[in-house]
Amino acid sequence: MKREGGFLCGVGFLLGALLVALSVLALGGQAADSINAIITAIDVNTRMVTAKEPATGRAFQFQVRDAALLNSLKAGQKVSADFNAMTVTLPAARPGAPPVRVRILKAEPVGRPAEPPGVQSSSPAGTIAQAATSSSGKKVVTGGGLGALDPNAVKPSASEGDTAVAARGRPGVGRPPQQKLLPGLLGEHSGDEENGDNDPDPEPEWQRRNLSTGAAAATSSRATAGGTRLKGYPKAQEMLDGIVRGLTQMEIDAALLGGQKYMINNCLGVKASAGKFKLKLAHPNLRWEGTGAVLTFRIERISFSALKIRMRPRANPIDPCKFSGRFEVGGAATDVHYEMRLDPLLDLQQCRLGSMGQIQEKWRIGGLNLKPLQNNLDNVAKNMIEDSLTYASNFNIGDRIVAGINGFLGAQCHK
Structure with missing residues (x-):
């Protein structure tokens, strides 16, 4: 018995020593990781932070959405x-x-120099950007490597297709969380620090888009003196009928606005994380109001699958008012209505659209069933889907109408 007891004590001692050694290694690795990089620059406007790993010279950038954390x-x-x-x-x-x-949004290869964030670049990788001062007093950049991460320097890609809009910037970056991305949006910004264990969400696709640079917005800056109101154009009805037919034939890609939260109260609501879905406009109607037109569509059903969201409260008694881990929901929206009001000015001398003016859009969902989401969150879940539709239509439908008007007027001039 003494031998057996001694043997067991020896085994216990060895196991204890092994656990201590593993703990030391783990703590050592953690300590090493905690000092493996240094922040080199912070851009408070874009919320982009540049850092460098001194041991390798590797530069990288990340974006801090939370204002308190950034400060x-x-x-x-x-x-x-x-x-x-x-x-x-x-x-x-x-x-x-x-x-x-x-x-981390981007990490350069080992040995590449770091540079300040918010730098736009067209020079070969690895060169350091050179900043000059414009007549307005703002810094402009003539080259750089990591500067390609500038949220407003993302170049459009032709591969996105004609029902998706090329990436043109990140709206909301550097704005207060309360500020809406678009008039009429119902959600509010929520950073990763509101998630349980600060679990990061994927980069929202909507952050790569800039609403002020679409085709519809581009026309608003043109001179409108002497323009013709839509209803005053003799062939306005024929033109809009053709545009409406084209809209009902297109497929629209929509996505959840990741990082937006929709709350009933401070500790009850949902947060969008990721997920895409498709829809087609149907049952069109066109009517005239004043000098402009009102387009309405009704969609009987939109199906969803694998939408990733979070819920508050979470099943954690210590800190329940953090958002839960991501989970998938699926289901359908029924009796969906879309309305667009537009009153553009036409430049008949130049055979093109003069200005789109103010476009007013509204989506409303009749019924929504998402599983496994509890029923008392249905209304805020509707807001989440409606925001996705509003954001998608701002690009797809507005740009199609601009193209349709320009195409029709151009064809008339060449008859």
Whole structure:
């Protein structure tokens, strides 16, 4: 018995020593990670942060959406970067709160120099941007490497197709969370720090788009002196009938506005994370009001699958008012109505649209059934889907109407 007891004690000692050794290694790795990068520059306008890994010279950038967290950072501060998970860990802005994980947007190859954020580049990779000062006093950049991450420097891609809009910037970056991305949107911005364990969401696709640079918006800056109101154009009805037929034949790509939350109260609501769906306009109607037109469509059913959302409260008694982990929902919206009011000016001398003027859009969902989402969240879930539709139609439908008007007027001039 003594031998057996001694043997067991020896085994226990070895296991204990092994656990201690593993703990030391784990703590050592964590400590090493905590000082493996240094913040080199912060752009408060775009909320982009540039950092560098001194050991390798690797530069990388990440975006901090939370204003308090961004204000707590400073150049020269040490942070932890995990290039396998493509995340960076930052100390929380509030004392006692857990660290915050933020997704790394881009990491340059080892040995490439870092440069300030918000730098637009067309020069070969690895060159450092050179900044000059314009007549307005703003800095303009003539080249750079990591500067391609400037949210407003994303170039359109022809591969996106004619029912998707090329990436043209990130609206909402640098804005207060309360400010709406579009007039009429119902959600509010919510950063990763509101998620349980600060779990980061994927980069929202809507952040790559700039609503002020679409085809519809581009026409608003043209001179409108001497323009003809839509209803005053003799062939307006024929023109709009053709445009409406084209709209009912197109397929629209829509996506949840990731990072937007929809709340009943401070601790009850949902948050969009990721997910896409398609729809087609149907049952069109056209009527005239004043000098403009009102287009309405009705869609009997829109199906959803694999939409990823979060819910508050979560099943955690210690901190229930954080958003839960992401989970998938699916289902359908029924009796969906879309209305667009437009009153453009036509430049008949130049055979083109003079100005789209103010476009008013409204989506309303009759019924929504998303499973496994509890019934008391149906109304805020409707708001989440309606925001997705509003954002998608601002690009797809507005641009199609501009193209339709220009095409019709151009054809008339060449008859």
